[in-house]
Structure formats: structure tokens, C-alpha cells
Amino acid sequence: MKNILIIDDEIHTCTLLRKILIKEGFDVDVTMSGSTALKMVKEKHYQVVFCDYRLKDKEKDGATLSREINLLNPHTAIIIMTGYPDVRIAIQFIRNGVYDYITKPLNAEQIVLLANKAYLHVNNIRDNNDPIATTVVTISTVVNAQGKLHESEHVFGNSSASKELHQQINLIAPTNYSVIIFGETGTGKESVARLIHSRSKRSTMPFVALDCGSLTNELAASELFGHQKGAFTGAINANTGAFQQANGGTLFLDEVANLSYNIQVALLRVMQERVVRPVGSSIEIPVDIRIIVASNENLPQAISQGKFREDLFYRLNEFTLTVPPLRNRLEDLPLFVETFVKETENELQRKSGPLSPELLAYFNTYSWPGNIRELKNVIRRACLLTPANDTIDLQVLPEEMIDLHKPVQKKxxxxxxxxxxxxxxxxxxxxxxxxxxxxxxxxxxxxxxxxxxxxxxxxxxxxxxxxxxxxxxxxx
The missing domain is CATH 1.10.10 (Arc Repressor Mutant, subunit A)
Incomplete structure (x- = not known):
């Protein structure tokens, strides 16, 4: 049974949420008292709890109640509802075990999406043996049931972290929500963005990816919004910006935290008004796009440091995905290795030998700071340096990986x-x-x-x- 508890001292909020979630197949209980809520949690298992931040219950406000529920049942996903969005409070909630938070006034579509996401999260924690296929990583081919290669940009793993990521992708892809993708370098954030696009209603329209980390302040406005001929020194021809190129489809902004403050202001306006004004032009051009951004930085921390606009973060943060690092899903390693070996065999047009037990053992002790990208490059190098059909051994590893006693830093x-x-x-x-x-x-x-x-x-x-x-x- 999909059990949800709603805790709010406003009866119309409880009624609204109950009506929305019952339509989605949830069994919904409501209460306006924090003390009563604790008794209900002790008597019945709830996978998800929606709790108001500012309850009128003097003894059990939202912050205290969420901590106590978390102690009673650590596997319950607690979602805080608040009319006072503050990134510092949000960070404190997460540290105290809260799954997520949502700001009032509430939106029915957001509530349903968040409830389903939280329910999937709880199920994956409690059932790591779920056979559903899972995650995405950046590569150019995958292996089908016959062991042959076919064109794709993704390979699926079997770890619980991979399962949850893939289920969340399936959940968010059909919507038009903006998405923030967090993950370390090399985990496959752009690949996740492309998969979301390919499973959306915009899949037949353009997918445009832009690396914000490579943009100077002078180039960013032109690359994003375009420019007119003669708009600045060197503007010999007019340029169509990424927003216009992606019109009707999806725009992916990688390393979005690298954008300057002024460009962040302009980006916020485009998202609000859905029009762009090319540099040097007085004409505003309507655009219809979905925005997905990625960052390997902690954006709430960047906000607190004054490097990223809080209002832009809230505009982008309609849904968040985190791509797990390779070291947190080593059980997927054999599948990834097999896939990359087959891909390299196809590229080199020759058969590779097996990986030695020593090499496989080392792979499982290495920290993989470069994640999936590093693994793919290591496999390609190893296959190239090893004669056809010979066993691939430790000596073909790059110098920075040779030390068997500890993960080696970049040399x-x-x-x-x-x-x-x-x-x-x-x-x-x-x-x-x-x-x-x-x-x-x-x-x-x-x-x-x-x-x-x-x-x-x-x-x-x-x-x-x-x-x-x-x-x-x-x-x-």
C-alpha cells in the first residue's frame, strides 16, 4: 500500500493534498496536530510524509516533528512544505534527514511528481533486489541480448543507485519541468539530459548543449541569445544564439554556475518572459524551450557565497537529479567494462582478450576520480596496448593508476x-x-x-x- 501522511494546520491544504494524491492511487491520512502525527507514525508505516514547516502546535513544529519522525522510521521520506523559501533552512533540513521541500502555494503537478519520486526513493532503499533495469552513463554504444553493438548513448546498470536514477528520469522526462542535474565530472550529466529529451514530447525537436565553463563573459551573451551584425567589434555576421537554435526542443547548459552574475540576470528574464533579445537588437524573439542545467558544484553553497542568484536557482529547481559517482556503484562495473571492451573491439576491428583477475580486483579498489569517462578511456587504452586475444593485465594501466596500494591522484x-x-x-x-x-x-x-x-x-x-x-x- 502506498501510504502518505499529510500534516498541516490549515484544513484546506490537507483537503486539497488528499484529493490530489488519492487520484494518484495513494492511501492518504491527514492531521493538523504534530502530537497526533507522531502517534499515527508509531501505529502505521508511511512511505511519505508531507509536513508543514510552521505548525501552530507549540510543542511539535515542522522542524522538530521531522527529526522525530526520522528517528522513528529512517526510511520514511519527509517533505517539508513552506511559504518562506530560504536556502539556508533548506540545507539544514537536508542535513537533518528531510528528503525534500516544496514552497507554497502548492502546485498539483509538483505535488504528484514529488510524491512519486519520494515513493520510488523509499522503495529502492528497502528493496535493493528489484530487477528493473537502470542507469545512464556516457558512452556511444551498448550491448544487446546477442552481445552485438547498436547505436545509443547510454548503458544501463543494475545497482540500486542506478535504478533510482533511471526511474526518476522516466518520471520527469514526459513533463516540461526545468531540471538541475548534479554530479561529479565524468558521471554522464549530458547523457542524462539527452535521455530526458529523447523521452519527452520534444524528442523530435532540437537538443542544444552549451558548456558554460568554456564561455568568457564577453561571449556568453552572444552564444546564449545571439547577436546582430556589427553589434560589437568582430561581429562580422549575425549569430543565432542557443535559445533560438533550441526553439521547440531542449537547451542543456552544462556547468551553469560558471555564468557571470549579469548573464544570470538575463537568463532569469528569458526563463520568465520566454523571449530573447539578441545583442545589438531591439527586437524580442519568442522561444519555446525546456531548460536542463548541470553542475558539479553545490549550488546552494554558491548562493550563500554570492556566486549564484537565489531567484534563478528556484526558477531552475523544478526537479533535481543526482548522477552517482562510479565508486558508489561498483557493482555495475563488470557490465560497464564488458560494454566498453566490446565498443573498443568494434572500433579497432579486432578481438581483445579477457581482463586478468588482478586487473579486475584493482578496478574494484580504485576510487575512479574521473568516473565513467575515466573508465572508458582506461579500457580503450588497455585494449589498444594489448595484442589481440592476449590477457589484459595491470602493466597497460596509465602511470597514475599503477600504485596498487591506494587510489592515485592525478600525476x-x-x-x-x-x-x-x-x-x-x-x-x-x-x-x-x-x-x-x-x-x-x-x-x-x-x-x-x-x-x-x-x-x-x-x-x-x-x-x-x-x-x-x-x-x-x-x-x-
Missing amino acids: VEKVNPPVQDNNLNLKAIAKQAEHEKIMTVLREVKFNKTKAARLMNIDRKTLYNKLQLLDIKFKI
Whole structure:
């Protein structure tokens, strides 16, 4: 039975939610008292609880009640309802075990979506043996039942984390909701976005992907909104921006946190008004698009640091997906390895041998900082270096993975480091100091160039130029 408990001191809210959720097949109980709610939770198992943040019950407000329900049943998904959205409060809720929160006034479609999402989440926690096929990772081919390759951008795993992700994709894809996809570098965020698009009503229309991390402040407005001929120096021809290119379909903005504050303001206006104004033009052009964004950063934290607009976050955050890192779903590793080996065999037009037990054992102890992308590259390299039909062994691994005792960090090579001038002139001193500073920042962010550039308040192009000038090279 799909049991939901609604706790709110406003009777019309309880009535509305009960009516909406009963139509979706849920068994719904309601109460306006926090104390009564605790008794009900002790007597009956609820998979999902909707709880008002500001209950009039002096002894049991929403925050206290959510903690006590979580202690009684950690597997219950608690959703806080509040008319006072505050990202700091939201973060505190999550830390205290709350599954999600929703702002008032309530929207029926959002309520249904969130209830189903929470119910799937609870079921996956309680039943890790569910045989439903699951997650998405970035690759170009998958293996069918006959072991042959066919064109696709996804491969499905069997872990509980993969199952939940795929079920949530199926849930959100048919809607027109904006989606935020969180995940580490290399987990396949763009692949998830493409899958959402392919399963939506917009699947026959364009899917346009834009890497915001590669955009300078000067280029961002033109790339997003387009520009007129002569709008600025170098604008020899008119340019159609990503919003117009994606009209009718889906626009995917990767690393959205890298957009400047001014561009964030413009993006918010486009989302609200659904019109774009190309740079240098006075004409507003209507656009009909779905927006999906991705980030490997904590956006609520970026908001608290003043790097990301809170109103833009709430506009984008109609639904959130998190792509799990490879180290959290190692049970999917054999399938991923098999798929990448077959894909590489197809690419090289020759048969590869089996992976040695030692190599497979190492794969299961390695932390995979580059996630699925790193695994795919390692397999392709290993198959290339190993003669046809020979066993693939440890010696074909990249240098940074050879240490068997611990996961190895990305290895840094200093090729011709800056030479100290014997006279210690100012240029030599400055060059050495710049070299050391860049290396320190790169190590702090695990050699993520986008993050490093942002911390040093420069764009990525400037960072690349400095890396080349100072002869700094490192293996990824």
C-alpha cells in the first residue's frame, strides 16, 4: 500500500493534498496536530510524509516533528512544505534527514511528481533486489541480448543507485519541468539530459548543449541569445544564439554556475518572459524551450557565497537529479567494462582478450576520480596496448593508476619548470611565484581547470595560456 501522511494546520491544504494524491492511487491520512502525527507514525508505516514547516502546535513544529519522525522510521521520506523559501533552512533540513521541500502555494503537478519520486526513493532503499533495469552513463554504444553493438548513448546498470536514477528520469522526462542535474565530472550529466529529451514530447525537436565553463563573459551573451551584425567589434555576421537554435526542443547548459552574475540576470528574464533579445537588437524573439542545467558544484553553497542568484536557482529547481559517482556503484562495473571492451573491439576491428583477475580486483579498489569517462578511456587504452586475444593485465594501466596500494591522484609533470634567474630579477621572481600559485590552486581543486580559473578570477582561456607559457603539463 502506498501510504502518505499529510500534516498541516490549515484544513484546506490537507483537503486539497488528499484529493490530489488519492487520484494518484495513494492511501492518504491527514492531521493538523504534530502530537497526533507522531502517534499515527508509531501505529502505521508511511512511505511519505508531507509536513508543514510552521505548525501552530507549540510543542511539535515542522522542524522538530521531522527529526522525530526520522528517528522513528529512517526510511520514511519527509517533505517539508513552506511559504518562506530560504536556502539556508533548506540545507539544514537536508542535513537533518528531510528528503525534500516544496514552497507554497502548492502546485498539483509538483505535488504528484514529488510524491512519486519520494515513493520510488523509499522503495529502492528497502528493496535493493528489484530487477528493473537502470542507469545512464556516457558512452556511444551498448550491448544487446546477442552481445552485438547498436547505436545509443547510454548503458544501463543494475545497482540500486542506478535504478533510482533511471526511474526518476522516466518520471520527469514526459513533463516540461526545468531540471538541475548534479554530479561529479565524468558521471554522464549530458547523457542524462539527452535521455530526458529523447523521452519527452520534444524528442523530435532540437537538443542544444552549451558548456558554460568554456564561455568568457564577453561571449556568453552572444552564444546564449545571439547577436546582430556589427553589434560589437568582430561581429562580422549575425549569430543565432542557443535559445533560438533550441526553439521547440531542449537547451542543456552544462556547468551553469560558471555564468557571470549579469548573464544570470538575463537568463532569469528569458526563463520568465520566454523571449530573447539578441545583442545589438531591439527586437524580442519568442522561444519555446525546456531548460536542463548541470553542475558539479553545490549550488546552494554558491548562493550563500554570492556566486549564484537565489531567484534563478528556484526558477531552475523544478526537479533535481543526482548522477552517482562510479565508486558508489561498483557493482555495475563488470557490465560497464564488458560494454566498453566490446565498443573498443568494434572500433579497432579486432578481438581483445579477457581482463586478468588482478586487473579486475584493482578496478574494484580504485576510487575512479574521473568516473565513467575515466573508465572508458582506461579500457580503450588497455585494449589498444594489448595484442589481440592476449590477457589484459595491470602493466597497460596509465602511470597514475599503477600504485596498487591506494587510489592515485592525478600525476603532475613539470616540464622545464621556470628557471630562476641568477640575478633574481623581478620578472623571474614573478614568473616563479605565478607558477607556484597556479600549481597550488590546481592541486586544491584536483586539477579541475574550470574551478581553478574561477578561484584565480581569470577565464579558462587565460589559464590555458599561462599553463602553456609556464610549461605546466599534467596527465588527466
